[in-house]
Amino acid sequence: MGNYSIKELESLSGIKAHTIRIWEKRHQLIAPQRTSTNIRYYSDKDLKKIINVSWLNNQGIKISTIAGMSLEELNAKVIELSDGRQETNLFIDQLTVCMIDLDEEQFEKQLGHLIIKFGFEKTITDIVYPFLEKIGILWQTGNITPAQEHFISNLIRQKIIVAIDSLPFPQKGAEKIVLFLPEEELHEIGLLFFHFIVRKAGYRTFYLGQHLPYNDLKQICEIHKPNYLITCVSVLQKAGNLKEYFAKLVQEFPKATLLISGQQKEQVMPKGKNVRIFNTSESLLAQLQQK
Secondary structure, eight states: OOOBOHHHHHHHHOOOHHHHHHHHHHHOOOOOEEOTTOOEEBOHHHHHHHHHHHHHHHTTOOHHHHHTSOHHHHHHHHHHHHTTOOOHHHHHHHHHHHHHHTOHHHHHHHHHHHHHHHOHHHHIIIIIHHHHHHHHHHHHTTOSOHHHHHHHHHHHHHHHHHHHHTSOOOOTTOOEEEEOOBTTOOOOHHHHHHHHHHHHTTOEEEEOOSSBOHHHHHHHHHHHOOSEEEEEOOSOSSHHHHHHHHHHHHHHOTTSEEEEESTTHHHHOOOOTTEEEOOSHHHHHHHHHOO
């Protein structure tokens, strides 16, 4: 059960806290509850309603009109107006609602529809990534449990794995790429997507997954002699050790180019001409094309 402050409601809905308070007072759209110490908080139901109210208001419907709708009328109007729409924010909000409700069937249906509508890559970059940022906010504020976070992440993970498995095997002689996450790094959805991107581009890939000890990585590199190593760093833990991990890797395999992505990439990036950073799938492919 969600328990959101007004700032968290603002972050998740995109509506300014000041506006939410005005809507409460003038139109009674939602009614926050209060803790024993008189601190206001909002429920999952409030969050879902504000998301829908926000979207309808952005479509030009006056807030006074929206305030007169029942919850059923509100939901029906969103469905009616969203049919055929292209706005990514709408789809992100719909996935967020599925997440709040833990509605696996609707989440799968919505995600599958988006992949058909926009294509796999655009769905991941324009919709799934921003959605996961919202999941991050929910996680940081304690409004979802680890089980809920893993539940949704694994549904997305499964979609990416299926997409990878559908790709043809690379041609003989293709350049080799090892993809891995260093020790203590567990969030692999970004790495999986990069795996899809480079495999689709024709590279031969060796996907080693999360939390990889250095000696295991070294053994794979000695056997396969990759041209590139791709990794992501999203959580900064023991930064000095992690930078040392990468520096050792660069030193022992000077013929391989290390490509690092993620929020903490610059903090752990070792020195070396064969070390590069990237931010997006497009910049990753651009880096691979540089010789």
